[in-house]
Amino acid sequence: MKDYQVIVVGGGAAGMMAAGQAAQRGKRVLLLEKKERLGRKIAISGKGRCNITNEEHVSDFIRNYPGNGRFLHGILREFDNVALREFLAHYGVETKVERGGRVFPVSDDAETVVETLLAYLAERGVTILSGITVEEILVEDGRVTGVQGLGQRRFFAPAVIICTGGASYPATGSTGDGFRFARKLGHKVITPRPALVPLKTAEAWVKEVQGLSLRNVEASLWIGGKKKVAEFGEMLFTHFGVSGPIILTLSRQAGEALRKGEPVKLELNLKPALSSEQLDARIQRDFQKYSNKQFKNALDDLLPQSLIPVLIRLSGINPDGVVHQISREERKGLTALLQGLPLTITDTLSLEAAIVTAGGVDVKEINPKTMASKCVKGLYWAGEVVDVDGITGGYNLQAAFAMGFRAGRAAAGEEFSQV
Ligand SMILES: Cc1cc2nc3c(=O)[nH]c(=O)nc-3n(C[C@H](O)[C@H](O)[C@H](O)COP(=O)(O)OP(=O)(O)OC[C@H]3O[C@@H](n4cnc5c(N)ncnc54)[C@H](O)[C@@H]3O)c2cc1C
Incomplete structure (x- = not known):
């Protein structure tokens, strides 16, 4: 030998x-x-x-x-x-x-x-x-x-x-x-x-948008009711939850907290380049443009198609209502939702599935x-x-x-x- x-x-x-x-x-x-x-x-x-x-x-x-x-x-x-x-x-x-x-x-x-x-x-x-x-x-x-x-x-x-x-x-x-x-x-x-692993969410609506990849979003990680860290970049919806670079980066801290039994949430800012005032003004412009349309047909300029029905549901605004009938409060609520879409993290995928x-x-x-x-x-x-x-x-x-x-x-x- x-x-x-x-x-x-x-x-x-x-x-x-x-x-x-x-x-x-x-x-x-x-x-x-x-x-x-x-x-x-x-x-x-x-x-x-x-x-x-x-x-x-x-x-x-x-x-x-x-x-x-x-x-x-x-x-x-x-x-x-x-x-x-x-x-x-x-x-x-x-x-x-x-x-x-x-x-x-x-x-x-x-x-x-x-x-x-x-x-x-x-x-x-x-x-x-x-x-x-x-x-x-x-x-x-x-x-x-x-x-x-x-x-x-x-x-x-x-x-x-x-x-x-x-x-x-x-x-x-x-x-x-x-x-x-x-x-x-x-x-x-x-x-x-x-360490770098996709996250499971309690919200089942993610399934409706599985495969949707979003660039230029900001995801904030909340642990025990406190905002810990935010990541800006690309993410992906899957049939069980969320993945993609910014989610993987947050997953280590999310996993540590879950193992300690702490509640973990994510908040997605879909329009992080705009202040809430700027986003509200932008929505007002869209609402003027589509003032006689139904609400469900008024978000095409703002969001990817697959996300629209989900956000309409979460906003609580009547999808069949005419846009000019939407109240200021409802519009403000929509702005807040677009800049703070909440997700409850229940678990990570297994070690075998981690990067x-x-x-x-x-x-x-x-x-x-x-x-x-x-x-x-x-x-x-x-x-x-x-x-x-x-x-x-x-x-x-x-x-x-x-x-x-x-x-x-x-x-x-x-x-x-x-x-
Ligand atoms: C899907 C995926 C994508 C990734 N993408 C990136 C990326 O783009 N950039 C990046 O920086 N990192 C990425 N990573 C992480 C990166 O690939 C790893 O951290 C890195 O390859 C680890 O290298 P390593 O040599 O330590 O281990 P490994 O690459 O895991 O190599 C270990 C080797 O040891 C062998 N081995 C194990 N046990 C035994 C044994 N008993 N006898 C003989 N041989 C054995 C295995 O067969 C294997 O070939 C990715 C990981 C995954 C899973």
Whole structure:
């Protein structure tokens, strides 16, 4: 059997980067992947287009990781968004910036990112064994010695990097195995829970507008009767509730509150660019234009078609009444509804349906300069398996790549260069 110096478990973003970096530093590296093909989560990321990172200046990056951003401080400076884009460009993937600073490959195809990483691993001479599920991490006298796969198949190396991902979208291979390894190895695991996840609502009317995507709306999150935070951007109605970028961003806090039994509400401002006076004036203009029409035919200029019957019902205004008969109070009520459409949040979708897993291996037991375990010598952690999570916009892949970069180099014996 070939003698390896570094074994990487898991061929996602973190694992592929870690393996390549260790091999680049002259180590004989083995990458073990459960699925037949590597990078399955990258392939479905960004709706198949892969939002690889964000253009934002790296000094502002940390605030976009509600889950332990500070832990990433040095790691992200060592391998930042510029470095990641240069790395990809070097291997032939040019990138472009879209709305909100989101960076995508020019190809608009996530598979080009996977193929590039595979080409990188081949160039660096990494041995890849796919279709192998690691079952156990082998340790002797507090030091890692290798790993064991299904059927007692053993592989030995003095350094092992675990990059098994979280527990979301298990069809991609990330089924939470790393959390099991961690507990067995004496690491503390912060309870895995959904971080970026759609929300269920009590209001059944969402079903009537499922599939409707709204741009430029503002969603405010209310917990225990207090407004906590608001997000501006794009959202989507589904048959069970709400989803889309701004909802996913709010979902982490919403989920935390629900788990504590606190009441959670959302208020949607469908016209956030207007003050309530401006919106009222705008509605008055529409009402003048349609003064002899029925109310149900007077909102076409203001709202998407599918939302009109819902809002008419919620407004309490007679849909068949003539517009000029609508009272001032009724009109004011409609304005308030358009700028504060209430939704009661009852639950999140499951961890399996989350874009990202919050929780994972406790960062207090990982050295942020090396990604090395403080519990077992020669063991390293990288990627979503670690208790770090970011908002949407490319932050999670950037974190996975940066942690993989550091772990791969450290496992190959290279010191941390950042202060
Ligand atoms: C639908 C969706 C869209 C997303 N879009 C974006 C986006 O556009 N931008 C962004 O920044 N983030 C996005 N994310 C999040 C991002 O993809 C992940 O955070 C990131 O890929 C995590 O990388 P990782 O290498 O840590 O883990 P993973 O990519 O999950 O890789 C873990 C690998 O380990 C393997 N593995 C697991 N257990 C074992 C074992 N026992 N033995 C061997 N191998 C094992 C798995 O098969 C898998 O290949 C998205 C996530 C989802 C689900």
